Amino acid sequence: MVKSIESLPNIDPALAKELKKVGIMDGDALIRIGAEHAWQRLMRNGWNDGLHSLLQLEGAIEGVRSSQVPLDRQQELRLEAIAYSQGR
Secondary structure, three states: OOOEHHHOOOOOHHHHHHHHHOOOOEHHHHHHHOHHHHHHHHHHOOOOOHHHHHHHHHHHHHOOOHHHOOHHHHHHHHHHHHHHHOOO
C-alpha cells in the first residue's frame, strides 16, 4: 500500500509540499529515492533547511523521529551535507 508523504514521521505540511514540488509524491517514492537524493532535489529547488531536513527525511524513511536516527548515520548525513554545500 502506498503511504502518503504526510503520514510519515517528521514530514510537516511545508516539507510535504516541497517534496511534491520536486516530484516526490508519496512515501514509497521517498524510500526509493533515499534521503540524500531527495534532500539534494529540495536544495536545488531553493529549500534551505539544511541538515535538519536531511535528518527529517532519513527519519521518515526509517519510521522514527529525526532525533532517533542513529548517531553514526547522523554523522554520515552531516558529512554528506557538508560535501554537497561545498559542491562535491
